[in-house]
Amino acid sequence: MVPNKLKILLPLWAVVMAITAVKATADYVRPPARKTLHFPWDPKPSSHPQQVHISLAGENHMRVTWITSDASSPSLVEYGTSPGQYTSKGHGDTTSYSYILYSSGTIHHTVIGPLEHNTVYYYRCGGQGPELHFKTPPAQFPVTFAVAGDLGQTGWTKSTLDHIDLCEYDVHLLPGDLSYADYIQRRWDTFGELVQPLASARPWMVTQGNHEKENIPFFIDGFESYNARWKMPYEESGSSSNLFYSFEVAGAHVVMLGSYTYYDENSDQYNWLKADLSTVDRKKTPWLLALFHVPWYNSNHAHQGEGDEMMQVMEPLLYAAGVDIVFAGHVHAYERSKRVYNGKSDPCGPVHITIGDGGNKEGLANRYKDPSPEWSVFREASFGHGELKIVNSTHAFWSWHRNDDDESVRSDEAWITSFTTTGCVAKEQKEGR
Known part of the structure; x- marks a missing residue:
């Protein structure tokens, strides 16, 4: 009788333990996926903007x-x-x-x-x-950035945009993957319609992702649609390409880089970045931010290692310049790191934030590496957006807002201190890194 009872009890015990383990590691049950939005034909006069x-x-x-x-x-x-x-x-x-x-x-x-x-x-x-x-951004602090990448055109995209609309922000930062048109050009038009209420009222500063490539070898060059529709201030910042540029707003210098254009040490992008960072005046812009699409620090199984080559070449430049925060997308989940450099925690490295969870059609990246790397602070596979409020020259408040059905729930938050208070920037410049 004992063996038979064990045969029955052991599977039940295993199920109970599995359920307990799930509850212990995931206290949030994600709502189901939402479908791609439908845009009915709405004829307008030919000259109508x-x-x-x-x-x-x-x-x-x-x-x-x-x-x-x-x-x-x-x-x-x-x-x-x-x-x-x-x-x-x-x-x-x-x-x-x-x-x-x-x-x-x-x-x-x-x-x-x-x-x-x-x-x-x-x-x-x-x-x-x-x-x-x-509304134009302020001349000085405080200034607030809304941050969301990998948007697409799904029900979750609409929810994310609705939540961002409730945020009193000054500039929207988008680290790649806008429309998910994926060669179907009409989707660029519907994306433009979808974001107009927000994008016509606050500046949207974007960089390209893999879904913007749309190249057809021997016929169509990559990023043709993106470059024609989303012109950024690359000429104003001395760049030769719309795929990488910089801008300044209210005490922050923001560098927008291209994960899908040449970045080796002989490339235009590398030489431009080096020159651009050398002009940063931390007295004028005490905060230094960087954005690109493919994350360098990623503990999700999705897109693991894809940013390693760019990281190897460009991370020393960002480190030497004292970049405070790096935003990336691509991985359809959220993750925030400690200050990190060269694969491990470093008090003089930037905080890396992956925020490719705007609402894309491909769904969430649910699988993370276990155990979590020592540099990873918080990670979750949910749709949402972030808000960075730079309060003054030394302190900024970061919060990530998970889409919970149709409510925006603040699920991660942290105060971040600028490098201008730590001596890291002066140290790195003195060492000539």
Whole structure:
């Protein structure tokens, strides 16, 4: 009788232990996936501005981008600080592209300014269409960045955008993988429609991911759609490519790098980065941030090791410059590290944050390496967004907000101290690293 009882009890005991282990290691049950959003056809006049978004374009200037079906529509932006009263105007240029059987609309890029800091401007594109408004970032601290990568166009994307809309942020940072068009160009158009309410009201600063490549060997170069639609201030920052650039806002110098363009020591990107970092004045911009798509520190099984080559080449540059925080995407989950360098904790290394959990169609990356590396502080496979509030020249508050059904739940938070208070930057510069 005893052996038979054991045969029955042992499997039951194993099930109980398995359930207990799951509860001990995962206190959050993720909601199910959501479908790709459906965008019904909504015909508009050919000259009607569509897919409006804005981005920073050098000191005190903003680039306004929109699309029209009418190639003769002017690249004109009228703007002012009172509704319906446009006291200034700016003229820009246009571009377009063809992709197999698809032809884009006319893409307008118009830079306006100089603009006042921390000011609401009302504007109209192309001399008609609805009046929109945006708010310029402040000239000094505090300043708040919303951060979310790997967005896509699913129900979770919509939830993430709704939560970001509730955040009192100044600039949106997006470390790659925007539309998930994946060669189907109409999805770039629907993505533009989806993000317009937010992207027309606050500057969106983006860099490319693997889903922006869309190259067809011998026929179409990579990033053609991305470069045509999402023009960033690369020329203003002395870069030769829209795939890497930098900008400054309210005491922060932000470097946007390309994981999918050449980064070896002989590349344009490497030489530009080295030169750009050498110009950073920590008295003017005490905070130094970097963004790129493929994470260098990743304890998820997904995309393991894919950033190693770029890390080997560029990590010493970021370390020597005293970068405070690095944001990446690609892995569809969230993870925050300690200060880290050369594969281990280092008080003079940056904090690495993987935030490729905006709402993509491919789902979450649920499997992590066990045990967790010593440098990993918090990790979770859930959709969500982050908020970085730089309070002053020395302290910033980081929080990650998990999408829990339709509620935004703050699930991770940390105070981060700038290197300007630690002596790390001065030490590294003295050693000539």
